Each structure stands twice: as structure tokens, then as C-alpha cells.
Amino acid sequence: MVTRFAPSPTGPLHLGHAYAAILAHDMARAAGGRFLLRIEDIDRQRSKPRWEAQLIDDLRWLGLSWDGPVLRQSDRLPEYRAALADLWARGLLYRCSCTRRDIEAAVSAPQEGAEPAHGPDGLIYPGTCRAAGAPRPGEPLPDAVLRLRMDRAACSCGFDEIGPRHAGHHRITPEEMIATVGDVVLARREMGTSYHLSVVLDDAAQGVTHVTRGEDLFDATRIHVTLQHLLGLPVPVYCHHPLIRDENGKRLAKRDDARALSLFRAEGASPADIRRMVGL
Ligand code: GLU
Numbered sequence: 001m002v003t004r005f006a007p008s009p010t011g012p013l014h015l016g017h018a019y020a021a022i023l024a025h026d027m028a029r030a031a032g033g034r035f036l037l038r039i040e041d042i043d044r045q046r047s048k049p050r051w052e053a054q055l056i057d058d059l060r061w062l063g064l065s066w067d068g069p070v071l072r073q074s075d076r077l078p079e080y081r082a083a084l085a086d087l088w089a090r091g092l093l094y095r096c097s098c099t100r101r102d103i104e105a106a107v108s109a110p111q112e113g114a115e116p117a118h119g120p121d122g123l124i125y126p127g128t129c130r131a132a133g134a135p136r137p138g139e140p141l142p143d144a145v146l147r148l149r150m151d152r153a154a155c156s157c158g159f160d161e162i163g164p165r166h167a168g169h170h171r172i173t174p175e176e177m178i179a180t181v182g183d184v185v186l187a188r189r190e191m192g193t194s195y196h197l198s199v200v201l202d203d204a205a206q207g208v209t210h211v212t213r214g215e216d217l218f219d220a221t222r223i224h225v226t227l228q229h230l231l232g233l234p235v236p237v238y239c240h241h242p243l244i245r246d247e248n249g250k251r252l253a254k255r256d257d258a259r260a261l262s263l264f265r266a267e268g269a270s271p272a273d274i275r276r277m278v279g280l
Contacts, residue, residue: 001033002209003109005059006199012260013058016214016251019278020232023241024212024235025064036206037066042073042191042198058261062271066240071206073198080193083201083231084186092153092230093186095133095144096193102128120219127190139256145186150178159225165242172222180185184223200224205234212239216251244262244278 003024006148007017025061028035037059041047056070087093105117106126117124125147125230133147154174186197203211218240228235243251246259 001028001277002029002036002056002207003028003033003212004036004038004203004206005064005206005214006038006040006202007055008046008201008267009048009055010043010046012262014244014259014261015264015278016259016276017055017259018058018062018274019244019280020212020214020241021059021064022062022275022280025066025192027210027239028194029210033209034067035064036068036071036208038071038073038206039204040073040195040198042076042193042195044190047074049257052260058265060259061265062274070221071202072200073193075205076198076202076205076226077192078196079201079205079252083197084146084193087186087230087256088141088146091135092149093146094130094149094183095142096125096183096185096278097145098128099124100106119184120223121179121181121184124180125184128182130183143192144187145185145189147183148186152183153230154178154226155229157202157229157235158275159221159235159238161211161218161221161238161240162210163215163218163238164242166218166240170221172225173203177222177226194225196220197229200231200233201239203236204228210237212241214243215240216243 005021005024007013007021013021015047025035039052041052061068084093101126103123105124107127129147130149154172154177156171156173158169158171162168184196186194188194220239222242225235227233261274
């Protein structure tokens with residue numbers, strides 16, 4: 001078994017991160033497997049070295065150890081671009097110049113009262129740039145926002161989930177992907193890649209067998225499994241865990257600095273206290 005913790009260094013680790021990290025760590029250790037650490041720092045604007053240094057310090061303080069070197073997504077841009085070039089050459093991507101406002105305007109055109117449909121990434125893209133943004137024969141991968149042609153990319157596939165809320169086998173159909181996900185962005189402006197593409201390539205490169213992460217990402221898993229099929233990568237087992245919530249039932253976010261591990265540390269909490277607080 002190979003598991004991983006994949007934080008973004010865009011703020012302090014809070015109790016929710018501690019829960020995710022301990023869960024992935026303990027699962028691997030209980031099975032005699034490997035636990036890996038990956039820094040998801042493709043968002044160059046928001047990722048900061050000081051957050052990375054602090055999260056590594058927090059994880060060590062929690063008593064977690066990881067196997068092998070830390071993988072940093074910012075070191076893997078050539079791999080992401082190579083996968084995009086492959087998909088581009090296969091006619092599966094197109095350039096998109098729509099702003100969020102363009103998309104809102106296109107989908108909110110009067111449609112007999114139908115509510116605009118939302119997918120895992122927000123409004124389902126209406127396909128405005130599909131024809132004009134298509135690759136011309138032999139054209140190299142452009143440095144642009146690139147969307148996946150879901151009508152060509154989607155396949156019948158599935159994945160196994162072992163998390164508490166959605167345990168079982170989940171089937172994915174092309175019809176459902178077209179209707180409820182649509183043409184997702186695989187290369188974002190100023191990133192040259194996207195969360196969806198990077199996470200799939202990294203999990204495969206690191207040999208991750210069990211992806212443990214928050215339930216908020218359950219819906220995105222269909223995108224990841226579709227990409228794994230397109231790119232000939234293995235499909236890991238998924239384990240989506242409940243999110244740690246505050247006393248009002250609101251999920252913790254990075255800005256909830258009130259629950260930052262560093263604050264609990266400063267107040268004298270022990271790693272055992274943190275485990276107790278998150279129920280592990
Ligand atoms: N980097 C993501 C986060 O900080 C986690 C991605 C994943 O586990 O797939 O929430």
C-alpha cells in the first residue's frame with residue numbers, strides 16, 4: 001500500500017489537514033506500506049516557501065514520517081506539459097479564451113427556466129471555444145488555457161471507493177461525464193497545468209495505490225479516473241474521508257487560522273491531544 005498527503009503550501013495546516021495526514025500515514029503504516037509527502041504548489045501566486053517550511057515542521061511535530069524525498073509539483077512542469085502535448089496532438093484539447101463572465105453570460109441566456117448546470121469545477125462550460133480553439137494540423141502545444149473535449153475523452157470506466165460515505169464501486173459513463181462535468185480546464189493561465197492533471201500524473205508517478213483525501217474531492221474523482229484512462233495510468237483505490245468541521249458545522253478552510261496547528265502547539269497541546277481532537 002502506498003498513500004500520500006498532498007497539501008498546498010498556501011496557509012497554515014489546521015486540524016483538517018492533521019486528520020488527513022494522520023489517516024494516510026496510519027493506513028500505510030498499518031499495512032506495512034509507504035507514506036509519501038507531495039507539495040501541491042502549482043499555484044505560484046498563493047504558494048509560499050514559509051508555508052511549506054511550516055507544514056513540514058508541523059508534520060514532524062505530529063510524529064509523522066514519510067518515505068523517500070518530498071515531491072514538489074513545481075518541479076514537474078515538464079511532465080505536465082508532455083502529457084498536455086500528447087492530449088493536444090490527439091485532438092482532445094482546445095484553447096479557451098472565455099472569462100468567467102463570458103461563461104456566465106453564455107449559460108444564463110434564457111432557457112425556459114432551466115437552471116444553469118454545475119459540475120465539480122463550477123458552471124458546465126457551454127463549448128463556446130470548442131471549434132475556434134481546436135488544434136490545427138501539426139500545431140505545437142500552445143501556452144494557453146486548455147479545455148478537455150469531454151465528448152471525445154469520456155469512456156465507460158469506474159473506480160473503487162473505500163471511504164465511509166461512498167463505499168463501493170462507482171461506474172462512470174460518457175453520457176454522465178458530458179452532462180454533469182463537461183469540458184474541464186486542464187491547463188490554467190499562469191500555471192501551465194491544473195489540479196486535475198497534476199494530481200493524476202503525480203499519483204501515478206509516485207505509485208500511489210490508495211488516494212486518501214477529503215470528501216469535497218469525491219466529485220472530482222470522475223475527472224481523475226477519466227484522465228487515468230486517457231493517459232494509460234493505473235486507477236488507484238480512493239478513500240474520501242469526512243471533513244473536520246467547526247462547532248457550527250462549517251468545514252475548516254485555510255483561513256481558519258484559529259484552528260492552525262501552530263496555535264495549538266503554542267498553547268501547549270501535544271500530538272496526542274491533536275489525535276484526540278480529530279478522533280484518530
Ligand atoms: N492539494 C489538495 C489540498 O490541499 C489535495 C489534493 C488531493 O489530495 O487530491 O486540498
